[in-house]
Amino acid sequence: MNKKALLDLINSDIASRNIITSFGTDITNITTNLQTAKPEDIVFYKVYNNGKSIDDFNKRITGRNPGLVILNHGAEAFIKNENCIFISAEKFLAVQKRLLDMMFPDKGTMKIIGVTGTNGKTTTVNLAMEISTMLGHPAISIGTIGVHDAAGTLIDDLESTTPSFVEFRKLISQYQSKYEVCFIEVSSHSLVQDRLHGLMLDGGAWTSFSQDHLDYHNSMEEYFEAKMILEKKYLKPGKSLLVPFFEKDLYKNILKNHPSAKVKIAKTLEERKYKEKPLFYHSPYNQSNVELALQLNEDLWGSDNISSIKLENIKTPLGRFSVIELDNDSMAIIDYAHTPDALLNIGKAIKEAFPGYSLTVVFGCGGNRDKTKRPLMGKAVASFADKIIVTSDNPRDEAPEDIVMDVINGISKGYEAVIDRKKAIIYALDSKRKKEIVLIAGKGHEEYQEIKGVKHAFSDFNIVQNFKNG
Incomplete structure (x- = not known):
């Protein structure tokens, strides 16, 4: 569709426009990424009346020539670039949907299952994807580690846990x-921002709930209600929100605050007659994740073949x-744990799975x-580490030393601070003793470290493997 025909299609929604x-x-593509926009692209972008927002827009559009940029009404006061049109905020998603329905139609043939929770989302969606494929129903997972199917990675970086509605x-x-x-x-974030706009879910799960994202939500109560949007707004009629057996308090709180909510507890591994559990499932939280993954698939495909799934596969x-x-009967464990609750969970899991081992945490x-x-x-x-090494994660725009100081304010025992993450990991590995575990937490699968807006190549796995190889 050419630019003129497209403008005619959405003309009634346009509040104002600059020179076209x-x-x-x-126009053949729709995106939210201004930095990669081409002449054949429509870009949806929101900009607000503050210095940073305007500066970000100007930096991202410099050197680019998008076919059209659709911005929020009000931005025309400070955005004078050509090929910019402005629509009211309340119509923003509706216009996106209308254009997507035309250019990237959803035939409704693929079922969509949503998984929310403070911790455990990535593991649950990936286990569920694997199980579905094993049952003969090809599946993909979308989230923190990209887009995957059972054969491997389809897209390795989506920029955010939940992609934008357009993406x-x-x-x-x-x-x-x-x-x-x-x-x-x-x-x-995605629930509050309605990134599933107009989509209805064939199933949903809530993995866990503990403190996180209070830089975005004003309180734990607000954070809780943001999660509840999944059940209240997006689940198809007759579908229930799944909660793990180990999250009984979460289950009770959901019903206390929303008595009419459709919520149920997933069957446990014991109820499913699993006797032998691989090491990965010795931790209660990973057991919870696979219980949700199994239940989601049972609710989708029926119970007949679920018992054929072997955990070790x-x-x-x-x-x-x-x-x-x-060497020396020791090991490293790499995990994405980056909240207080996730750290407590993995610490408890390691102590239970490896009695008699000392534990260093980086x-x-x-x-x-x-x-x-x-x-x-x-x-x-x-509360659980025998040795503590505090280091950098993704400092982004902050001084890593300041972040480390904030962290150690909560430590009431001996610790060491090694700001450089690579040096911290090597130091921990180099000083390990017999029967010692080095837990390297916070980044997991990530292959970068973000410093001052730049993502530098960095992998906890590579550092450990290089150390192991000498």
Whole structure:
């Protein structure tokens, strides 16, 4: 469709426009990424009347020539670029949907399952994807570690846990003919921002609930209600929100605050007659994750073949309780745990799974995020670690030394601070003793470290493997 025909299609929604050029240009793509926009692209972008927002827009559009940029009404006061049109905020998603329905249609053939929760989303959607495929129903997972199917990685970086509405709809259009179901991580941010706009879920799960993202939500109550949007707004009629057996308090709180909510507890591994559990499932939280994954699939496909699934045959996601054996009867465990609750959970799991081992923990905390959880993370680690090494995570725009100071404010026992994460990991590995576990927490699968807006190549796995190889 050329630019003129497209403008005619949405003309009634346009509040104002700047100078429009090249009316005959064919528009073939929709995106939210201004930095990669081409003449054949429509870009949806929101900009607000503050210095940073305007500066970000100007930096991202410099050197680019998008076919059209659709911005929020009000931005025309300070955005004077050509080929910019402005629509009211309340119509923003509706216009996106209308154009996506035309250019990237959703045929409704692929089932969509949403998984929310503070911790465990990535593991649950990936286990569910693996199980569905093992049952003969090809599946994909979408979330923190990208887009995957049972054969491996399809897209390795989505920039955020839950893609934008535009990007998610394009993924549905791209994969709907090959896969029967999509398991997607649904963050609290995405629920508040309506990134599933107009989509209804064939199933949903809530993995866990503890403090996180209070830089975005004003309180734990607000954070809780953001999660509840999954059940209240997006589940298809007759579907229930699944909660793990180990999260009985969460189950009770949901019904206390929303008595009419449709929620049920997933069957446990014991109820399913699993006797032998691989090491990965010795931790209560990973057991919870696989229980949700099994129940989601049972609710989708029926119970007939679920009992055929062997836990040891399910491929587990990288960076989630990933064990690397070292010399001297010692090992490293790499895990994405980056909240106080997640650290407590993995600490307890390691202590229970490896009695008689000492435990060193290397961890940090991300910059430009909820600062109140930093001392809580320090306190959590101090409750179970035999040796503590505080280091950098993704400092982003903050000074890593300041973040480390915030973390150690919660530590009431001995610790060491090694700001450089690579040096911290090597130091921990080099000083390990016989029957010692080094837990490297916070980054898991990530292959970068974000410093001052730049993502530098960095992998906890590579550092451990290089150390192991000498």
